Amino acid sequence: MKNMIFLGPPGSGKGTQAVKLAEKIGVIHLSTGDLLRTAVKEGTDLGKQAKEYMEKGELVPDHLLIGLIETKVTNGYLSNGFILDGFPRTVPQAESLKKMFVKNNMNMDSAILLQVSDEEVVRRLSGRWFCPTCQRTYNHPSNMPKNEGVCDDDGAKLQRRPDDEESVVRNRLEVYKKQTQPIEEFYRNESILIEVTGEQAPTAVFEDLLKVVNK
Ligand code: AMP
Numbered sequence: 001m002k003n004m005i006f007l008g009p010p011g012s013g014k015g016t017q018a019v020k021l022a023e024k025i026g027v028i029h030l031s032t033g034d035l036l037r038t039a040v041k042e043g044t045d046l047g048k049q050a051k052e053y054m055e056k057g058e059l060v061p062d063h064l065l066i067g068l069i070e071t072k073v074t075n076g077y078l079s080n081g082f083i084l085d086g087f088p089r090t091v092p093q094a095e096s097l098k099k100m101f102v103k104n105n106m107n108m109d110s111a112i113l114l115q116v117s118d119e120e121v122v123r124r125l126s127g128r129w130f131c132p133t134c135q136r137t138y139n140h141p142s143n144m145p146k147n148e149g150v151c152d153d154d155g156a157k158l159q160r161r162p163d164d165e166e167s168v169v170r171n172r173l174e175v176y177k178k179q180t181q182p183i184e185e186f187y188r189n190e191s192i193l194i195e196v197t198g199e200q201a202p203t204a205v206f207e208d209l210l211k212v213v214n215k
Contacts, residue, residue, distance in 0.1 A: 001109045001213045005088070007184060008114030010172045011121040011128075012198040013205060018085040019166065021209050027081030032065055032089075051081065057163050057172040058090055063114035066096045073100045076081030094183045099189055111187035112212060115203070118173060125169040129158040149189055 002025070008014040015031060022029035038055060040049035046068070069087055074079055074148045088094040103110060116124075127140030129153035138145055138158060145152045163172060187193040196208045 001215070003107055004077075004082070004213070005084045005107045005113065005187070007111055007116075007180070007187075008198060009116055009176045009180075009215040010169065011124040012114040012116040013124075013202060014114050014198075015085055016202065017205055017209060018083045020206060021213070024210070025081070025213060027083060028078060029083050029085060030078070030087070032068065032086040034086075035068060036060060044132075055162055055168075057168040057175060059175060060184055062090055062096075063091050065093060066091050067090070067159045069093075069097065070100055073104055073106070078106070082194065085179045088183055089180045091182050091186055108190075108192060110192045110194050110210065110212070111183075111190075113195045115195055116198040120199055121173055122166065125164050125172075126166045128164050129160050131156050132159050148151075158160060183198060 004027075006018045007012040015033070018030050019123060036050045038046070040051045042053065045063060053060045065087060068074070069084075088097050098108075100106075124139065129140070130136065131138075131139040131154065133154050133156040134151065135150060136142075136153055145158065149158050150156065151158060162168070184193060194212055195207070196205065196212065198205055200208075
C-alpha cells in the first residue's frame with residue numbers, strides 16, 4: 001500500500017503519525033496545513049489569501065487547495081507513493097482528487113481514518129505547544145518541557161498555534177463535522193475506508209497503522 005489519505009479530526013494525531021509512517025515506508029508526506037502555514041509565513045499570494053480563514057479555524061476555499069494539489073499530481077511529486085495529510089477536506093476536494101487521479105493514471109489505495117472523541121480533541125489541542133525556533137512540539141500533560149514555557153533544546157519561549165486556542169479548536173471541530181466528515185462516506189462508498197482508533201498511546205496507533213499498510 002503506497003498511496004494513502006489520512007483522515008481524522010484536528011488533534012487526532014494524524015500529522016504526527018503520517019510523518020512517521022511516511023518515513024518508515026519511504027513515501028512522500030504531504031501536509032496541506034504545513035504548505036499553507038509556510039505560504040502565510042512567506043507572505044506569498046496563496047498565504048495572503050489563506051491567512052484569515054486559517055486564523056478563524058475555517059477552511060481555505062476549495063479552488064486554492066485543489067490548484068495546489070493538482071500541481072503536485074501533474075508534476076510527478078506523488079508518483080512513488082504518498083500520504084496526503086489534510087487533503088481532501090471537503091467532498092468537492094475529494095471528487096476533484098478522484099478526477100485528477102483518473103487523468104494521471106493513478107490509484108488511491110486507502111483512506112485511513114483516525115477516530116478520536118470530541119472531548120479528547122479539545123483536551124489535546126488546548127495542551128499543544130511548540131518551539132518557534134526548532135519546531136519541537138510539547139503536549140500537556142504527557143510531554144512537557146523541563147522548565148515551564150521554554151524549549152528544552154534551545155531555551156526559546158514556547159508558543160501555541162493561533163488556531164489551537166480553545167474557541168478556535170471548537171470551531172475547527174464544528175467545521176470538521178460539517179465539511180470534512182461527509183468524505184468518510186465518500187471513501188466508504190469507494191470501499192477504501194479503513195478505521196483505526198486514535199485514542200491509544202501513539203506507539204500503539206503506529207503499530208496498528210503498520211499492520212494496515214502491510215496487509
Ligand atoms: P491542519 O494543519 O491540517 O490542521 O490545517 C490548518 C488549517 O489550514 C486548517 O484549519 C485550514 O484553515 C487550512 N487547510 C489545510 N488543509 C486544507 C484543505 N484541504 N482545505 C481547506 N483548508 C485547509
